[in-house]
Amino acid sequence: MQLFxxxxxxxxxxxxxxxxELPVKSLIAANNLTSPxxxxxxxxxxxxxxxxxxxxxxxxxxxxxxxxxxxxxxLIAETNRLSPPYVLxxxxxxxxxxxxxxxxAQPGDTLSKIANRFNVTTDGQINPGYLQKVNELPSxxxxxxxxxxxxxxxxxYPGFLAYTSNRGGQYDIWVYNPRTGENKLLTNGLGDVFSKPVWSPDSNRIAFVGKDRIIYIIYAETGLIAGIDQLEVGVxxxxxxxxxxxxxxxVARGMILLYNATLHEAETxxxxxxSDVSWFPSGTELLFQAPDSSGISQLFRSNTYGTAKKQITRNTNGPLHDTHLSPDGTFAFYxxxxxxxxxxxxxEIATGAVHEVKGGPNGxxxxxxWSPDSLRxxxxxxxxEDRGYFAQIRTVDRQGSEDRIWAISNCFSTPVxxxxxxxxxxxxxxxxxQEFATEMWVIDLGHPVPIRLIEGVNIVSVQWSPTSILDLLKKEFxxxxxxxxxxxxxxxxxxNDERYEGDDGFFQISALVGSNSIDRVCHDVAYQKSMPYGSAPQIIKTQNSYEQSCTIxxxxxQPIEMKGQAAFITEYPSPQTIDGVSYNYFILWADKEHINEISTTIMFLP
Structure with missing residues (x-):
């Protein structure tokens, strides 16, 4: 709840x-005040x-x-549990x-006006119904x-926030959905207080180091979890x-490991x-921290075979920690x-030029x-420090300029x-x-009012998904x-047995008896007299030798009642007998936004 x-x-x-100690712009945004x-x-x-x-x-x-x-x-006495005569x-x-x-409430107020004034909004729209619900108002x-x-x-907001919490009694990986406010448990007893969820760029996988220092990968599409390695203590x-x-x-056992989560094999x-290995955008080079010939911590780049190694920094001082490459591969921080x-x-990766971020008052x-665009x-x-430590949420450009405070956390420090x-x-x-955080907040840099997402549970780390995924988990049909x-x-x-629907789409399946030509079958389905795909449907053939298929x-x-229906047709590996009839083609119908997403996961049963 907000304080007034x-x-x-x-x-x-x-x-x-x-x-x-608030940014003035944050106070202005919190109340939607207008100039002057x-x-x-x-x-x-x-x-x-x-x-x-x-x-x-x-x-x-x-x-x-x-x-x-x-x-x-x-209010001060009550908050601090002071008793008369309030001796300090x-x-x-x-x-x-x-x-x-x-x-x-003031004369002229309505729930809509209050919601608008104090940022009670969802997806950019005021949400007076939520205000009514929280206050248990009958009307x-x-x-x-x-x-x-x-x-x-x-x-x-888009995407999902993965975080580590013991809200279920033990440390695990959870996800928070900003669109609904719902929390979902992804693991069961596999996490630890040091676990940090790391999303893959396509948001389909989450890696973390869990209990007993085992590296786990969560396959978000299926919910399956795989343990791939165990790290040593203190690495x-x-x-x-x-x-x-x-x-x-x-990094493990004195080696850099590159584990392929699809093939389940590793290169070393x-x-x-x-330490702190990062991939360059090309996918063929790595950035990492390692000691030079004198034992001084430096940044290096090399190809994924470990050759063509090149030193980037000329550090003469202390160790370099928390190294990470910018998404565009042109800068790194440490x-x-x-x-x-x-x-x-x-x-700067190309020149080795170093820029200091002046940062907060206590060093x-x-x-x-890094921001997704690599600029901040x-x-x-x-x-x-004199008031028990707080953390300023700041941004700075990649050359150490334009440092700005956006919000205040009452923790000593916080992941962002x-x-x-x-x-x-x-x-x-x-x-x-100075114990664990119990709240998660978000601030929109274009309208900088802090909004609380979660409260009342211990949280030790958080990472936002890199893409604006709508559904985290998939089910298998x-x-x-x-x-x-x-x-x-x-x-x-x-x-029914052949059709599933949701608010954002649908699928339905069937089988076809057709000629030996996939081109003819696809054409006949696309250009029916009733024109279910409109007057000029697009037929896209699969470009490989081991699969005969097309997408329409x-x-x-297209008639609006078809709800954006598209189709995927593929030839069975061997004819499928259904109710005594032999079919040689499988057809999937789905809305055009999901047809490729679903069709790429199709597997035929043995």
Whole structure:
């Protein structure tokens, strides 16, 4: 729920933002204020999460602190469990909430107006129904003076967020769906507190190092999980997928390993001391950290055979950590020298030129992540040491310029992750006494108001899927009658033995008796007198020698009642007998958006 501050005489947006160390633009976005951003006494403002701690100084009292921050003394006392006469000790750390957990309805307010003003939106549309549901209102009508909880609605953002949590009693990999607000468990007892989910570029696989340091791969289309290797204690746990999503690079036993998750075999490169392996976009070269001949940490590139090795950096200082190549392969970043002091640097791959990211005030800059377009880095910068530590969510360009603070987490540090379109950043917060995060948040850089996605469960890592996938898991369809097996979106429901439907599509199967010419069969199906595929359907033949098949795509004038139906026709390996009749072709109908996705998974039963 959002917290609300009541504007008092002398307040300005800048002064209010400064009290909780907030970016002013975040405060503006949280309330959808318009230029010239005028506020009035008595106005209620939603206050995003900020630095809500204050260290007591000599001469302080609850009343004086209340006046400084503009919040009721009773609220400060209640939040910190203080009892009259509210005696404070110098150096005591108090939590100062920016306001109360409800909004008081004003004359002229409606649920729609409140939802619009305070960003209760889903997929860009206001969601007054969610406001009504959370407040358990019998109707949409509200009266002045009503106290309303203003929630954070499911955002409707694309993709899925994979995260590690013990919300089920043990550490596992979960996924959060921003469109629905639903959480789904992917593993069962395989994770650990150090597990970090790593999506493949096509979002079809997730790799992680789990319990007993075993590397697992989750095949998202089927839900199957494979353990592929076991790492030693204390080694580099970083994983990186190849650009084509087929192979996973990691370091084990003094070697760089490239594991092909389709063929289930690995290639090895002997490289002592290597860590943080990244793939170049070509898929034929690797970037990694390793010691030079003098034992000093450097960045190198080589081909996937381990030859043509070339040193990129000329480092003379401490070890290079957290190395990762930009998606376009032109820059890399690393942190150095360690954990207590961590400075981010970027290096130009072509020239070796190094740029320092100045970062936060304490020299504690963690979890750098490249934006999808390779132009920016998001990272966590620890700050406000005197108030118990908070993390600033920052971005900077790849040459260390245009550093900007977007949001505040109350954790010492937090992982950050970009949305598939590069418009948003997700991060963790909700730390208590520097323990694990218990909340997941997201901020839209175009409208920078933090929105809470998850609360009340321990979360240790998070990564957004690289693509805007709509369905994470697929189900398998098997028909003994038609002798076929394939995958389809998990949300679709059975209509009958041959047809399944969902909100976004459908499939139906049958068999055909036809001539020995696949071209003739495809033409006859596409150009029926009733024109089910329109007047000018497109026939696409499969271009290989071991499969005789075609795909029929409808033209723009296809009848609307056909619901975008397309077709895939393929020849059976041997004729299929169904109810005493021998059929030599299998046909799949599906909406044109799913026809290729489904047809590429077809397998005939033995």
């Amino acid at each position: 501050y009541v504007v008092r005489p002398g307040d300005t947006l800048i002064r209010i933002a400064k009290r909780w 951003y005028t506020i009035s006494v008595g106005q209620q403002l939603s206050i995003p999460p900020g630095v809500n701690k204050y260290r007591v100084k000599s001469g302080d009292s609850v009343d004086r602190i209340s006046q400084t921050f503009g919040v009721p003394a009773s 000790a110098v150096g005591q750390l108090l939590q100062i909430p920016p306001g109360v957990s409800y909004y008081v 949409t009508g509200i009266n002045p003076g009503m106290k309303l909880v203003v929630p954070y609605a499911p955002t409707g 580099d746990f970083s994983l990186d997928w190849s650009p084509d999503s087929s192979s996973l690079a990691y 490169i002997m490289q002592s001391g290597a 942190t150095t020298p360690g954990a207590s002091v961590s400075i981010i640097y970027t290096v 504690k800059n963690y979890f750098p992540e 880095i998001a990272y966590s910068a620890t700050a406000f 992750t970009w949305s598939p379109d590069g418009r948003r950043i997700a991060y963790l917060s909700g730390c208590k006494e 098997t028909s003994e009658k038609f002798g076929v097996n394939f995958q389809y979106p998990a949300s679709w429901q059975r209509v 795509l409808p033209s723009a004038d």
